[in-house]
Amino acid sequence: MSANFDAFHQAIxxxxxxxxxxxxxYFQQGLTEHTLAPKTFFIEADKPNQLLGFVTRGLIRGYYTTEAGEEMTTIFVSENNWVTDYPSLLMNKPSRYNFQCLEPTTLITVSYGHIQQGYERFVGFERNGRLIAEAILQQQQQRIESFQFDSAEQRYLDFIGQNPDLFNRISLTHLSSFLGIERPSLxxxxxxxxxL
Known part of the structure; x- marks a missing residue:
């Protein structure tokens, strides 16, 4: 087993x-390893997403594009984190988001179809899917609440406190978009x- 597959196994x-x-x-039979160059898309807007990914190396930025053509960053996914567009995955609908590599990135992916077959074959397999979904949902909920309850300064402090390894890997433009702060304000x- 490769080190990347082993990292996925440890995450499970x-x-x-x-x-x-x-x-x-069974899970391992459906895993595929991908090595993507910077600027390559893991998920593209307007296309269905059928993959659940796990980043073993690199960095991915999730974003959507407004009608005015502005890119709004919604997530950064670095090593040892899950990446997917769940609504697109679950409902087989085109994604509304782009997930683009900011660095050379290695991912382990599994198709939603393989996961569903696992649900049918193994009684305990649904627990894996539920726990992965909960991990992604917690991350999304934390982001929503930060906009509801925290000041711009607090969002910035929380980000650098929770992601000290990311701070020097992303541009100020992407960071200001993610935090919902104009770049001069940031x-x-x-x-x-x-x-201070």
Whole structure:
């Protein structure tokens, strides 16, 4: 087993330590390793997404494009994190988002069809799917609540506190879009914090 497959296996075990060897053997049959160059899309807007991905190396940015042509960043996905567009995956509808590599990126993917077959074959397999979905949902909920309850400065502080390894890997333009802060305002917040 490659180191990337092993990282995926460890992520599954971390979510669900009760995974049996039979379940893992089945899961592994559906895994594919991808190496993507910067600017390559893992998921493209207006196309259905049928893959659940796990990043073992690199960085992906999720975003949508407004009617005015502005790119609005919704997520950054780095090593040891899950990546997919769940509404597109579950409903077999075109994605509304682009997921584009910012760095050379290695992913392990599994198709939703393979996961569904696992649900039918193994009683405990649904637990894996539920726990992965919960991990992604928690991340999305945290982002929604940050816009509802936190100031721009607090969103910035939370981001750098929770993602210290990402800070020097993403542009200020992408970061300001993700935080919902105009770039000049983000620069002012950064200067203020450095001056404290």
């Amino acid at each position: 075990l971390q979510l669900n330590p009760r995974v049996t060897q039979l379940e893992w053997d 620069s002012r917040i950064r200067r203020k914090i450095v001056g």
